[in-house]
Amino acid sequence: MANSVLHVADVHKSFGGLQALSDVDLNVEEGTTHAIIGPNGAGKSTLLNVCVGRIKPDSGHVVFNGEVLDAHTPDEINQLGVSRVFQTPEIFPDLTLLDNVMIPAFAHRDGSFSLRPFSKLRHETTIRQEAEQVLSDVGLEALQTREAASLSRGDKRRLELAMCLIQRPKLLLLDEPTAGMARHDTNRTVDLLKTIKARGMTKVIIEHDMHVVFSLADKISVLAQGRIIASGTPDEIKGNPKVQEAYLGGAQ
Amino acid sequence: MKQMLSREPFALLAFSLVILTMPIWLAPLGANYPDLLQKFTIYAIFAMGFNILFGLTGYLSFGHAAFLGIGSYAAVWSFKLFTMNVLPALFFGVAFSGLFALLIGFISLRRSGIYFSILTLAFAQMCYNLAYSVLTPITNGETGLQLTLQDPRIIDRALAEPGKGLPSTELFGLSMSGYSGFYFCAVVLIVCFFISRRIFYSPFGLTLRGIKSNQSRMNYTGFNTRPYTLTAFVISGMFAGLAGSLLAVTDPLAGAERMQWTASGEVVLMTILGGVGTLIGPMLGAWIIKYFENIFSAFNPETLQSFFSFLPEGLRTVAVDVSSLFVGEGWHLTLGVLFMLIVIFLPGGVMEGWRRITRRFGGGSGTKPASSPNAAVQPAE
Ligand SMILES: Nc1ncnc2c1ncn2[C@@H]1O[C@H](COP(=O)(O)OP(=O)(O)OP(=O)(O)O)[C@@H](O)[C@H]1O
Numbered sequence: 001m002a003n004s005v006l007h008v009a010d011v012h013k014s015f016g017g018l019q020a021l022s023d024v025d026l027n028v029e030e031g032t033t034h035a036i037i038g039p040n041g042a043g044k045s046t047l048l049n050v051c052v053g054r055i056k057p058d059s060g061h062v063v064f065n066g067e068v069l070d071a072h073t074p075d076e077i078n079q080l081g082v083s084r085v086f087q088t089p090e091i092f093p094d095l096t097l098l099d100n101v102m103i104p105a106f107a108h109r110d111g112s113f114s115l116r117p118f119s120k121l122r123h124e125t126t127i128r129q130e131a132e133q134v135l136s137d138v139g140l141e142a143l144q145t146r147e148a149a150s151l152s153r154g155d156k157r158r159l160e161l162a163m164c165l166i167q168r169p170k171l172l173l174l175d176e177p178t179a180g181m182a183r184h185d186t187n188r189t190v191d192l193l194k195t196i197k198a199r200g201m202t203k204v205i206i207e208h209d210m211h212v213v214f215s216l217a218d219k220i221s222v223l224a225q226g227r228i229i230a231s232g233t234p235d236e237i238k239g240n241p242k243v244q245e246a247y248l249g250g251a252q
Numbered sequence: 253m254k255q256m257l258s259r260e261p262f263a264l265l266a267f268s269l270v271i272l273t274m275p276i277w278l279a280p281l282g283a284n285y286p287d288l289l290q291k292f293t294i295y296a297i298f299a300m301g302f303n304i305l306f307g308l309t310g311y312l313s314f315g316h317a318a319f320l321g322i323g324s325y326a327a328v329w330s331f332k333l334f335t336m337n338v339l340p341a342l343f344f345g346v347a348f349s350g351l352f353a354l355l356i357g358f359i360s361l362r363r364s365g366i367y368f369s370i371l372t373l374a375f376a377q378m379c380y381n382l383a384y385s386v387l388t389p390i391t392n393g394e395t396g397l398q399l400t401l402q403d404p405r406i407i408d409r410a411l412a413e414p415g416k417g418l419p420s421t422e423l424f425g426l427s428m429s430g431y432s433g434f435y436f437c438a439v440v441l442i443v444c445f446f447i448s449r450r451i452f453y454s455p456f457g458l459t460l461r462g463i464k465s466n467q468s469r470m471n472y473t474g475f476n477t478r479p480y481t482l483t484a485f486v487i488s489g490m491f492a493g494l495a496g497s498l499l500a501v502t503d504p505l506a507g508a509e510r511m512q513w514t515a516s517g518e519v520v521l522m523t524i525l526g527g528v529g530t531l532i533g534p535m536l537g538a539w540i541i542k543y544f545e546n547i548f549s550a551f552n553p554e555t556l557q558s559f560f561s562f563l564p565e566g567l568r569t570v571a572v573d574v575s576s577l578f579v580g581e582g583w584h585l586t587l588g589v590l591f592m593l594i595v596i597f598l599p600g601g602v603m604e605g606w607r608r609i610t611r612r613f614g615g616g617s618g619t620k621p622a623s624s625p626n627a628a629v630q631p632a633e
Pocket residue numbers: 015018020038039040041042043044045046047087
């Protein structure tokens with residue numbers, strides 16, 4: 001069995017009376033793309049929230065590369081090598097695209113705190129070039145000096161992807177990375193994610209677009225009402241009657 | 253021009269020129285006397301430092317006057333205990349205010365937004381009340397801390413026989429009153445501008461902007477934001493302490509009213525008026541407020557009478573009655589109106605107005621300029 005990068009073990013989480021995650025077990029192997037699908041409100045984003053330390057599980061653990069994440073803060077988890085694209089884009093709205101991408105690069109290079117208030121930004125040519133490269137990878141090179149707030153929703157998503165990619169994370173978590181994008185941009189993003197995969201980056205992707213899921217995923221887990229009802233290769237999932245009923249429904 | 257100014261040596265040179273020639277170009281405005289010039293430079297330092305916290309991280313402190321006061325007290329104590337030389341006074345002012353800022357910031361920065369503001373306000377009021385009453389042995393309470401003939405001044409006494417009367421502050425023999433006091437403050441301001449500019453255009457400054465823009469994103473991006481905000485808080489506290497000790501340098505006296513919440517509010521007004529988050533905006537705001545304070549508070553009914561003397565009798569009384577509300581003691585009303593106008597019509601302050609003007613007449617670039625250090629740097633390369 002390949003190395004497990006992310007192991008979610010027996011996680012429970014409830015919000016008041018609502019059981020958002022129950023008994024969730026998930027293993028993401030190194031270098032693979034693991035898709036999580038499921039109807040709205042199934043608990044997919046909540047699962048990622050648990051992984052990045054935004055919420056603490058009621059019980060169970062998340063283990064990343066052998067490290068138990070329970071007591072870690074979000075910044076520590078990121079420093080371990082986990083980057084995330086959120087469902088609603090989390091960017092720096094009043095900074096330029098270039099700044100948006102350079103900030104994560106500094107976190108990646110200098111750690112969670114570095115005090116050099118007098119070093120000059122203009123001397124950071126390596127990081128600037130990297131940022132320009134990543135921006136052109138996601139197709140935003142023309143907008144570098146624009147304010148991020150002025151981007152369309154789809155472009156914000158691509159920007160956030162760039163912000164994650166520049167950190168070269170060991171694990172990339174993507175919460176609906178193509179939602180709100182035009183077909184053309186979706187295809188482009190899928191191609192980009194395929195290239196990243198070729199570089200061996202491990203990914204967890206939440207996605208509603210089945211075309212995207214089946215062209216990227218090595219493994220798929222189906223979440224419904226906080227439970228994983230099926231896990232397997234894309235072909236296994238396609239053929240699983242339980243999944244058909246719970247999610248794919250008439251679509252297949 | 254603009255490209256050249258984005259280079260550090262040129263920016264410093266231009267800034268120094270403007271500051272050092274203040275006595276000349278402020279002459280037509282009738283603001284070229286040392287007392288006011290000193291105030292201009294000192295409050296510019298105060299506002300510039302405040303802006304490092306508020307402008308870059310977005311944390312609105314309502315208690316920065318506490319550090320101003322602490323700086324003054326520390327400086328006056330340095331004059332009393334050690335020497336009338338101003339350098340140790342500045343050192344102690346900055347050191348003590350930095351220490352207090354560390355403590356107050358450490359506690360206040362556990363909260364953000366309005367709760368942070370309230371915490372800083374509470375701390376500052378606490379400092380004010382302590383200075384006013386409980387700590388009278390240190391602060392001399394209501395009267396304020398002053399120099400006396402009995403002060404030990406150990407260093408000065410070891411070097412020379414004390415002269416008659418109260419000594420004045422000095423820099424290695426150069427008296428710090430009048431224009432020499434102004435030039436000393438001006439040099440300190442230029443140094444502060446340099447520091448502030450470096451911070452603005454450093455990765456550290458960019459990180460602070462990130463915190464202002466989206467703090468939670470910073471966390472998920474791998475930044476531990478607390479030490480960053482604390483550093484910004486301490487730096488701005490030290491700027492305030494420096495300004496406070498300069499106030500004592502130009503007039504060796506420290507009173508508790510310097511720490512009152514109105515003084516904390518004033519620096520907020522200065523920063524917003526000039527342009528939050530811009531390098532020189534807060535300084536302009538400080539100048540505008542100090543200038544108008546000076547002009548308007550000096551008006552009295554007689555000057556108004558002569559000002560409106562061209563009007564017929566009845567009209568004149570009305571004009572004088574109405575306008576006297578806005579001058580003298582009532583000049584705060586003018587300030588309030590000015591502030592309201594700026595916030596409503598020019599939310600970016602004076603700097604925003606300047607940008608609008610240059611964009612209209614300079615035919616600037618079509619894209620919206622983001623408040624970015626990178627954007628400012630790029631054209632030069
Ligand atoms: N912080 C929270 N507090 C209370 N309830 C929450 C919280 N976060 C999520 N929930 C609830 O938990 C359930 C699962 O939400 P989650 O966002 O994980 O769903 P999802 O699978 O990502 O859905 P979608 O496809 O719509 O994004 C929902 O019913 C949601 O209302």
